[in-house]
Amino acid sequence: MFELTLTDPALLFSAISLILLAYTNRFLSYAQLVRTLQDKYREHPDLKAVAQIANLKKRLYLTRSMQILGLLSLLFCVLAMFLIYVSWQIAAAYIFGTGLLLLAASLCVCIWEINISVKALEINLQDMGSK
Template structure:
């Protein structure tokens, strides 16, 4: 496989858009936590709040890992470009594989987080019925 400097460079906009998505998820979750905190202050024994707090803890952990793996993918992408610049093609191929692996892991965790967030909405809907 021939790896050129432009191949990892194509990942920059993709990873940047991915981080924009992850940041939006984090900001929406932060707003939800603040809203639930106000609701908890007025009604600390509400069962739906207890259910949601557990789900939010898990989602925050997943978002943290999504972002961390995305950062690793970005770092590996930059390192890959540097290795290609130095003419170290074999090492660059290995690092590019790492970049792809971390990006894939980040996306898989994102899929899990989406699944959990829909379950959280399901909890809300059940309590309104």
Template sequence: MEITLTTPALLFPAISMLLLAYTNRFIALASLIRNLKEQYTRTHNSLLMGQISNLRERLFLIRNMQALGIASMFLCVLCMFVLFSENQVAGKYLFGISLLLLLASLALSFREIQISVNALRLELSDLENQEDERKTYHPAR
């Protein structure tokens, strides 16, 4: 299989959009962490520490997602340079590694989403339990 200079260039829009999405996740997470820290400082609620621990794991995953995405883009650019220098074999390997890094980044993204959804399920469950308790102690008249 022969790849041309435009083949790795096809990944640029996809990788750019992924990095933008990852950055948005990071910004939202950073804001949430700052708010939880402020709440914990005021209330010393031990439940908040569980949420902060969850966010720490998600932050670690997002950092690695970004790193893998950036490495993938870097190798795409390097691949284009190598292909421009007419070295097909090295270009193919660099492009293949770039694709693998992108795949790893997407796998971490999937894991981060799973953790996020599980955290939201716990929040909803806690809210439903509080509502059930309220109804038990204060039945509707």
């Protein structure tokens, strides 16, 4: 089996950090949109706003899942580096592999969330096209 070095898990740090930054930006924009829609709904109750808020709630939960999986991936990479440092190569390899799987899961949830976002935008575009 190929032996891991400390730099192998460290290579993922910048990628995971950038992904987490993108996830956080997405989360913040959704949170702002929810607040805006909530204010709009309080002024003029509308069923469409309720549906949009429900959609955003689902997307927020998916974004939270993406963030948690990404952070767990980073944590497993750090743990793998520690195990490499103390010369537990086999455990380090399994932990690093788990970290990679967690990162892949995070990206899969991101794809799911993007598809939901696109469907929501398509509904808004259809409304604009019918006027």
